Amino acid sequence: MLGEQIIKGMAVTAKNFFGSYVSKDRLTTVQYPEERLTPKENTRQFPFLVFDGDDAEKGLRCVACQICEKECPPQCIYIVKSKDKKPDYKGQMQVFPVTFDIDISVCMSCSICVEVCPFESIKMNNEFELSTDDRFKGLLLTKKELAKPNSYYQQIHPQDAKDSDAVIAAEIVKAEAKAKAAAEAKAKADAEAKAKAATAAAAAPVGTPPANPPTPPPAAK
Amino acid sequence: MIAAQKPFEVTPKLDESGTPIGELLEISMGPHHPSTHGVFRMDVTLDGETVVKLKPVFGYLHRNHEKIGENISYLATMPYTDRLDYFCSMTNNWAYALTIEKLAGLAVPERAEYIRVIMAELTRLQNHTSLIGFFVQDMGALGTPMMYAFREREKILDLFEEISGARMMCNYMRFGGVRVDTSDAWLAQTKKVVGDYGKFLDEFEVFLNENEILLARTQGVAPLSKEQAINASITGPLLRAAGVNYDLRKVDKYGIYSRFEFKVPLGETGDLYDRYMVRVLEMRESIKILNQALAGIPAGPVMDPKAKLRGFRPKAGEVYGRIESPKGELGFYIISDGGPSPYRYRIRPPSYINLTTLEDMCLGRKVADVIVILGSVDIVLGEVDR
Amino acid sequence: METLEQIKSRLEAALPSAKIEILANECAAGERSLLVDAASGLAAAKFLRDDAQLKLDYCSNVTGVDWPDKEISEKIKVKQVVDGVEKEVEEVKKTLRPGYLEVVFHLYSMTLKHGPVVLRMRTENRADQTHLPSLTPLWRGAELQEREIYDLYGVIFDGHPDLRRILMWDGFEGYPMRKDYVAPEDYEYEPTPHDEVLEAAKKCYPAEPKVEVKP
Numbered sequence: 001m002l003g004e005q006i007i008k009g010m011a012v013t014a015k016n017f018f019g020s021y022v023s024k025d026r027l028t029t030v031q032y033p034e035e036r037l038t039p040k041e042n043t044r045q046f047p048f049l050v051f052d053g054d055d056a057e058k059g060l061r062c063v064a065c066q067i068c069e070k071e072c073p074p075q076c077i078y079i080v081k082s083k084d085k086k087p088d089y090k091g092q093m094q095v096f097p098v099t100f101d102i103d104i105s106v107c108m109s110c111s112i113c114v115e116v117c118p119f120e121s122i123k124m125n126n127e128f129e130l131s132t133d134d135r136f137k138g139l140l141l142t143k144k145e146l147a148k149p150n151s152y153y154q155q156i157h158p159q160d161a162k163d164s165d166a167v168i169a170a171e172i173v174k175a176e177a178k179a180k181a182a183a184e185a186k187a188k189a190d191a192e193a194k195a196k197a198a199t200a201a202a203a204a205p206v207g208t209p210p211a212n213p214p215t216p217p218p219a220a221k
Numbered sequence: 222m223i224a225a226q227k228p229f230e231v232t233p234k235l236d237e238s239g240t241p242i243g244e245l246l247e248i249s250m251g252p253h254h255p256s257t258h259g260v261f262r263m264d265v266t267l268d269g270e271t272v273v274k275l276k277p278v279f280g281y282l283h284r285n286h287e288k289i290g291e292n293i294s295y296l297a298t299m300p301y302t303d304r305l306d307y308f309c310s311m312t313n314n315w316a317y318a319l320t321i322e323k324l325a326g327l328a329v330p331e332r333a334e335y336i337r338v339i340m341a342e343l344t345r346l347q348n349h350t351s352l353i354g355f356f357v358q359d360m361g362a363l364g365t366p367m368m369y370a371f372r373e374r375e376k377i378l379d380l381f382e383e384i385s386g387a388r389m390m391c392n393y394m395r396f397g398g399v400r401v402d403t404s405d406a407w408l409a410q411t412k413k414v415v416g417d418y419g420k421f422l423d424e425f426e427v428f429l430n431e432n433e434i435l436l437a438r439t440q441g442v443a444p445l446s447k448e449q450a451i452n453a454s455i456t457g458p459l460l461r462a463a464g465v466n467y468d469l470r471k472v473d474k475y476g477i478y479s480r481f482e483f484k485v486p487l488g489e490t491g492d493l494y495d496r497y498m499v500r501v502l503e504m505r506e507s508i509k510i511l512n513q514a515l516a517g518i519p520a521g522p523v524m525d526p527k528a529k530l531r532g533f534r535p536k537a538g539e540v541y542g543r544i545e546s547p548k549g550e551l552g553f554y555i556i557s558d559g560g561p562s563p564y565r566y567r568i569r570p571p572s573y574i575n576l577t578t579l580e581d582m583c584l585g586r587k588v589a590d591v592i593v594i595l596g597s598v599d600i601v602l603g604e605v606d607r
Numbered sequence: 608m609e610t611l612e613q614i615k616s617r618l619e620a621a622l623p624s625a626k627i628e629i630l631a632n633e634c635a636a637g638e639r640s641l642l643v644d645a646a647s648g649l650a651a652a653k654f655l656r657d658d659a660q661l662k663l664d665y666c667s668n669v670t671g672v673d674w675p676d677k678e679i680s681e682k683i684k685v686k687q688v689v690d691g692v693e694k695e696v697e698e699v700k701k702t703l704r705p706g707y708l709e710v711v712f713h714l715y716s717m718t719l720k721h722g723p724v725v726l727r728m729r730t731e732n733r734a735d736q737t738h739l740p741s742l743t744p745l746w747r748g749a750e751l752q753e754r755e756i757y758d759l760y761g762v763i764f765d766g767h768p769d770l771r772r773i774l775m776w777d778g779f780e781g782y783p784m785r786k787d788y789v790a791p792e793d794y795e796y797e798p799t800p801h802d803e804v805l806e807a808a809k810k811c812y813p814a815e816p817k818v819e820v821k822p
Binding site: 285323324325326453454455465535539550552564565573574576577 | 632667711751
């Protein structure tokens with residue numbers, strides 16, 4: 001009969017409508033802002049800087065290498081290097097950023113800055129309720145607003161933070177091993193120089209003009 | 222330079238004594254419109270309710286993406302390609318990555334190929350679902366089928382968010398693989414979503430396929446013949462609805478599509494009902510491909526560990542790479558001069574070229590049909606204007 | 608599909624007055640292209656479309672490319688008299704290769720499912736002789752793409768049914784995709800942190816009024 005399929009269609013609508021009173025997966029609307037969905041672990045909104053420990057200035061991992069500034073597609077990062085240096089997480093003296101601004105009205109959340117950073121210092125945040133009424137200054141996040149502690153990073157992205165901490169720990173171990181090897185080599189070189197000076201002083205008596213020092217025996221390895 | 226012409230000089234009909242009968246009405250179905258699928262304008266000249274002339278006006282979303290591509294590096298263009306056809310960001314990424322891999326001769330590991338096929342077919346599913354929702358809404362079913370379609374689409378977008386971090390602007394493919402690997406939990410969830418999709422499609426088809434209103438408004442409206450379609454460079458579901466068997470997944474066999482068994486649905490007359498049914502059947506075929514890919518995905522790396530992200534400089538040369546995106550043939554033409562950015566970066570947009578015959582399809586029809594015909598062409602303004 | 612050399616020889620046999628060249632392409636998997644002169648472009652394209660072995664009925668992509676004037680410097684050996692002795696000295700010779708605009712067509716066949724054949728046409732220069740034949744009478748799909756090339760590059764296609772600006776607004780001056788196009792400064796700038804953008808923004812906003820600080 002004419003209209004039979006329309007009635008079948010309305011039966012589907014009725015099933016969905018009355019079914020939403022009965023079963024949870026027919027009622028799919030989340031009443032924001034009273035109810036909120038939990039963000040997924042990988043969600044990316046805007047970047048933030050990580051610092052270790054409690055002090056945002058001393059523990060900042062960023063060394064102002066400006067790689068993220070160059071690779072950023074819409075060029076929204078602005079870095080000014082400092083003139084002096086401070087020690088980084090490996091103990092080496094590195095430059096740090098005096099100014100690190102991200103303009104989040106330009107940022108397109110592509111996370112290329114996170115991918116190319118070699119120092120695990122810039123990561124993606126998941127805060128998106130950042131609206132303000134000041135179009136230029138309100139959407140320009142400065143270093144103070146961007147720096148967040150490592151504990152915050154572990155809270156929002158547990159798996160990524162675990163991987164990042166593992167990378168940093170490995171780097172620290174490598175740097176310590178290198179430093180130890182360098183210290184051992186230096187100590188050995190000092191000992192050899194001292195031995196050379198001792199044999200030179202013993203061979204030539206006091207008062208005679210200094211002769212060519214004898215070649216030291218090859219160090220037994 | 223040819224000066225801008227003042228368009229739409231149309232002469233009205235004259236009766237025997239030479240006086241014009243009635244008046245022709247020029248309206249602009251303007252950029253602010255709930256049903257033109259974006260900021261798209263059509264200058265329509267009407268005689269009563271019948272369309273006498275129709276000229277589409279483009280450029281309201283022109284962001285000159287091609288020039289941006291010439292100034293930034295190859296990697297930095299990848300997030301911009303997400304924003305071309307903003308419904309199907311995964312296939313846009315894949316087309317660009319495929320072109321660059323062809324240019325530089327990079328090989329892709331097998332697991333990455335399977336993941337790319339899974340992402341592309343999920344994209345096709347969610348694109349066709351939301352398109353059918355829009356199509357039926359344009360006809361007057363104010364929102365109900367669209368909301369059901371979006372409810373299912375959200376499940377697929379949740380999958381994308383878990384894997385890449387963003388629902389729509391995924392920025393997921395890289396040159397030589399994909400960015401992150403899929404976990405077993407993600408694959409299990411995808412299997413569940415794909416399994417439930419068949420049931421949803423059954424309910425949806427009961428709802429719509431033989432609905433008398435849909436049949437009355439779409440059958441016999443705006444047919445497109447095979448020769449017209451081929452000559453106007455139409456690709457995608459529109460071409461297959463006209464009866465031409467040309468699907469790039471079968472013709473070019475890019476990626477690993479030759480390993481999967483699927484059919485290519487073809488229409489007969491190319492009218493609106495054929496286009497709707499071709500899309501529904503393509504969704505069923507996508508579910509088949511997804512089941513095969515999810516069952517056969519191997520273990521392994523997803524990216525060459527020695528590939529460098531920064532400082533990518535392919536050798537000089539030019540290449541044209543194309544894939545079957547849900548809207549049609551999406552192609553990238555890149556001329557490289559050995560530097561860090563391309564010399565010429567061109568996107569061949571399917572939606573833009575599919576609009577070539579819009580005027581021919583609409584002439585002689587009523588105003589209400591214009592909206593539905595535009596809906597069946599399936600345009601996304603991000604791609605039309607770039 | 609037959610090789611490009613075979614296609615070229617058959618084209619030259621069919622159109623004796625055409626000047627056809629095969630251009631190389633050095634990258635990994637690229638296709639070589641046929642360069643046809645502008646006068647015989649339409650006839651060559653018609654041959655490619657109607658030929659029984661090729662049947663290239665699908666024009667997939669029409670692209671415009673801008674090649675500005677380039678200075679090519681090459682080292683050549685020149686006999687010169689240096690300190691009374693005739694020697695061969697290496698000199699750098701600079702030649703100016705004049706610039707041109709180029710249009711590239713990618714042609715495929717839907718009936719025979721092969722392709723692509725890449726067809727190129729070049730204009731004489733970038734200033735006043737920028738006319739090329741339009742291939743829209745053969746492939747309707749080239750209509751909107753040729754309009755876009757006219758809009759963004761300035762190539763005038765003779766024989767196009769409706770050549771006017773498509774992506775830029777009517778009355779726009781200039782051709783944005785050319786390499787020497789400079790965008791005007793009078794658009795609304797948002798002062799993002801970088802130096803040049805801030806300087807440009809200062810020019811567009813009115814100067815801040817001096818505030819008198821009363822002691």
